[in-house]
Structures are given as C-alpha cells and as structure tokens.
Amino acid sequence: xxxxxxxxxxxxxxxxxxxxxxxxxxxxxxxxxxxxxxxxxxxxxxxxxxxxxxxxxxxxxxxxxxxxxxxxxxxxxxxxxxxxxxxxxxxxxxxxxxxxxxxxxxxxxxxxxxxxx
Amino acid sequence: xxxxxxxxxxxxxxxxxxxxxxxxxxxxxxxxxxxxxxxxxxxxxxxxxxxxxxxxxxxxxxxxxxxxxxxxxxxxxxxxxxxxxxxxxxxxxxxxxxxxxxxxxxxxxxxxxxx
Numbered sequence: 695x696x697x698x699x700x701x702x703x704x705x706x707x708x709x710x711x712x713x714x715x716x717x718x719x720x721x722x723x724x725x726x727x728x729x730x731x732x733x734x735x736x737x738x739x740x741x742x743x744x745x746x747x748x749x750x751x752x753x754x755x756x757x758x759x760x761x762x763x764x765x766x767x768x769x770x771x772x773x774x775x776x777x778x779x780x781x782x783x784x785x786x787x788x789x790x791x792x793x794x795x796x797x798x799x800x801x802x803x804x805x806x807x808x809x810x811x
Numbered sequence: 812x813x814x815x816x817x818x819x820x821x822x823x824x825x826x827x828x829x830x831x832x833x834x835x836x837x838x839x840x841x842x843x844x845x846x847x848x849x850x851x852x853x854x855x856x857x858x859x860x861x862x863x864x865x866x867x868x869x870x871x872x873x874x875x876x877x878x879x880x881x882x883x884x885x886x887x888x889x890x891x892x893x894x895x896x897x898x899x900x901x902x903x904x905x906x907x908x909x910x911x912x913x914x915x916x917x918x919x920x921x922x923x924x925x926x
Contacts, residue, residue, distance in 0.1 A: 698853070725912075727912070727913070727914075729914075729916075734918070735918055736815075736899055736901075736916030736917050736918045736919055737854070737899075737914075737916045738916070739913035739914060739915070742912050742913065749912060750911070750912050750913055752913060784853050784854070786853075799844055799856035799859050800844075800856065800914065801856070802846075802853030802854045802855070803853050804851065804852050804853050805852075805853050
C-alpha cells in the first residue's frame with residue numbers, strides 16, 4: 695500500500711525563481727496538508743486542501759500557493775524564492791475529517807528538501 | 812498564538828535506560844499527537860490522545876494526556892538504539908471557536924540511544 699509520495703526529493707533553486715512541489719496522497723485519503731520544516735524546527739502549517747479548495751491557511755505569505763486536483767493529488771507553488779524558504783517541505787494526507795478538528799493522525803511523505811542559493 | 816514547548820531538546824542515553832520527554836502548552840487542544848521522525852524522512856504517527864487524563868501504551872512507549880488537555884508526556888522503558896530519532900508532539904484543534912484542521916508542532920526532542 696503506497697503511502698504519501700512527494701517529488702522531487704531534492705531541489706536547488708536561485709533566489710527569485712519559482713518552484714512547484716508535488717504530492718500524491720495515501721490511497722483512500724482525500725485531504726492534503728503542506729508543512730514547512732526548517733532545520734532544527736518542528737513542521738509549520740502552510741495550508742490544507744479538501745475538495746479541491748484551500749480549507750485553512752497558516753501564516754505564510756501569498757507567495758505560497760497550492761492546488762488540489764480531482765484525483766486528490768496536490769501541488770505547492772512558491773514564487774519569488776528567498777533564502778529563508780530553504781527547508782524540508784512535507785505533505786501530509788488524511789481521510790475526510792469527521793469533526794471540526796484534526797483529531798485523526800496524518801500520514802506524512804518523506805518531503806522535498808528545497809535549497810535556495 | 813498557540814505554542815508547544817518540548818523538553819528536553821536533546822537527550823542522549825545508554826541502551827536499557829528509561830526516559831521521559833514532555834510537551835507543554837498554555838493552550839487547550841482537542842487532541843495531542845506524537846510523531847517520530849528519522850533523518851531524511853517525514854514524521855511517523857505514534858499515537859493520538861484525545862481525552863484529558865488518557866494514558867495509552869504502545870509496547871515500551873507510554874503516552875499521557877494531561878487532565879487539562881494542555882500537556883502530554885512520553886515515557887520509554889528500556890530504550891533501544893532503534894528508538895533513536897526526533898520525537899515531535901503536535902496539538903490539533905483549539906477551543907477558540909470554528910474549525911481548525913492544522914497541527915501545531917513543538918520543536919521536538921532529539922533522542923539518541925547508544926548501544
């Protein structure tokens with residue numbers, strides 16, 4: 695049973711460039727969340743997609759945008775890259791939440807390591 | 812802003828020792844989740860605790876959720892080198908109203924178990 699798949703695994707970009715990261719959720723999951731994990735820090739919530747719409751967003755600038763496709767896969771786009779965007783970007787999927795809170799655990803992918811130079 | 816503080820930040824012990832790591836917050840969460848992350852990998856869910864005062868056991872790991880739903884602890888008995896990793900706690904939801912699907916993570920406890 696394939697878990698969460700992310701691509702690419704590593705990426706090096708130059709300041710000012712744009713990047714697209716991709717995520718395929720675990721089979722049976724329809725909700726996708728994106729997190730940014732800087733070195734030595736815990737993951738920070740970027741946004742969550744459900745039914746092809748952004749359901750909730752964290753404290754990230756508009757340079758960070760996303761999309762969810764009908765097959766539940768998702769993309770994270772970052773424009774005008776800054777050195778501070780260098781981090782591990784994690785995708786997490788879950789089955790449809792039955793309540794108002796994320797009380798059901800998420801399945802994370804191995805992440806995309808983005809380095810901005 | 813909801814913050815989760817984990818302690819200790821680093822822990823290095825010998826195989827066979829017991830240890831406890833802590834996760835504390837000033838906010839009330841609907842649940843707390845514990846994850847373990849190994850280098851180059853994403854976090855892997857260990858357990859979710861939902862009810863205040865709840866205790867869950869997973870083999871040598873014991874998880875507890877505080878009565879006030881603001882804190883949690885993870886106790887490992889007879890640690891093994893395979894337990895090495897970054898232990899992250901994450902709070903889900905809040906009681907400030909509305910829906911809240913994000914996880915708020917602590918910075919983690921980096922555990923090294925030496926053979």
